[in-house]
Amino acid sequence: MLEFDGLHKSFGDNRVLDGVGFTVAPGSMFGFCGSNGAGKTTTMRIAMGLIRADAGEVRWQDRALDQGTRRRIGYMPEERGLYPKMKVGEQVAYFARLHGLAGAAAAKASDEWVERLGLAARRGDAVEKLSLGNQQRVQLAAALVSRPEVLILDEPFSGLDPIGVDSLAEALLDQARNGVPVVFSSHQLDLVERLCDSVGILARGRMVATGTVDELRRREAGRLLRVVVSEAAPRWAAELTGVRVVSEQAGDTVLELSDAADDQEVLAAALRTGRVTHFAWQQPTLVELFRGAVAVPTLEEVAA
Numbered sequence: 293m294l295e296f297d298g299l300h301k302s303f304g305d306n307r308v309l310d311g312v313g314f315t316v317a318p319g320s321m322f323g324f325c326g327s328n329g330a331g332k333t334t335t336m337r338i339a340m341g342l343i344r345a346d347a348g349e350v351r352w353q354d355r356a357l358d359q360g361t362r363r364r365i366g367y368m369p370e371e372r373g374l375y376p377k378m379k380v381g382e383q384v385a386y387f388a389r390l391h392g393l394a395g396a397a398a399a400k401a402s403d404e405w406v407e408r409l410g411l412a413a414r415r416g417d418a419v420e421k422l423s424l425g426n427q428q429r430v431q432l433a434a435a436l437v438s439r440p441e442v443l444i445l446d447e448p449f450s451g452l453d454p455i456g457v458d459s460l461a462e463a464l465l466d467q468a469r470n471g472v473p474v475v476f477s478s479h480q481l482d483l484v485e486r487l488c489d490s491v492g493i494l495a496r497g498r499m500v501a502t503g504t505v506d507e508l509r510r511r512e513a514g515r516l517l518r519v520v521v522s523e524a525a526p527r528w529a530a531e532l533t534g535v536r537v538v539s540e541q542a543g544d545t546v547l548e549l550s551d552a553a554d555d556q557e558v559l560a561a562a563l564r565t566g567r568v569t570h571f572a573w574q575q576p577t578l579v580e581l582f583r584g585a586v587a588v589p590t591l592e593e594v595a596a
């Protein structure tokens with residue numbers, strides 16, 4: 293088990309992590325979500341020993357990570373870490389050697405990953421000559437080449453075209469199928485929903501939701517209502533008791549109802565504002581779950 297346990301971190305007065313904890317089982321893929329600046333990169337950097345936590349620790353197989361264990365982790369930093377002038381093949385082999393593979397094995401593993409990630413034609417080119425997406429593939433090859441026991445990837449999908457996304461997704465699923473716990477951060481929630489066994493949502497320094505997407509959905513079941521009203525007045529539902537407008541677009545509105553809300557009152561309000569063409573409970577998408585989880589509670593909710 294890969295365990296992030298009670299991580300606290302402040303930068304001066306800025307409390308970034310306030311007891312962050314989650315676990316990732318071997319073979320499972322964990323999507324680490326949160327708004328910009330929520331603290332995902334900080335959490336991953338703590339795991340990799342690049343930043344020291346004020347409190348808490350990260351464990352793999354019941355032992356706190358040390359520099360020895362970290363060599364067995366494949367890590368893709370957000371700031372990326374390639375040598376621009378080095379050739380693709382040499383670069384990947386270099387990372388393999390850094391993680392302990394001997395010369396010939398490193399070269400063989402490099403060839404294999406360069407091929408698998410669709411970079412064979414660019415093997416002899418300097419990294420700086422590659423497009424952003426291809427540089428990303430090299431970075432991924434660098435993370436995978438040493439056959440890591442654990443993968444920690446900071447926004448590995450950002451900047452990739454759909455083909456790049458598919459080949460990266462396939463490579464990660466393959467790692468997970470081989471028993472590697474995979475943690476990756478992403479703002480592409482559709483992708484997280486498609487790939488991950490479990491997700492964690494970080495907000496204001498805490499994990500505000502963790503579980504499988506289905507578990508999170510069940511927790512929210514019966515709370516999201518989609519109402520479509522032709523020619524609705526803007527913000528028609530904003531003042532209703534216990535109702536939060538999740539999204540509103542040209543009369544197509546998704547509302548989150550708290551226990552205090554009355555769905556019949558919502559229907560009556562919808563009928564007052566226009567012709568109701570759709571009124572039904574709906575399964576939240578991960579985007580809606582995310583919006584609900586990171587929303588700052590209202591004063592009413594805090595007092596309740």
Ligand SMILES: Nc1ncnc2c1ncn2[C@@H]1O[C@H](COP(=O)(O)OP(=O)(O)OP(=O)(O)O)[C@@H](O)[C@H]1O
Pocket residue numbers: 303306308326327328329330331332333334335
């Ligand atoms: N070395 C540092 N010194 C001071 N503040 C820092 C440092 N590193 C991060 N922070 C602050 O910590 C907070 C969390 O940043 P972090 O990069 O971990 O967020 P993130 O969730 O990865 O965001 P994003 O999705 O935008 O990449 C931010 O307010 C950031 O300004």
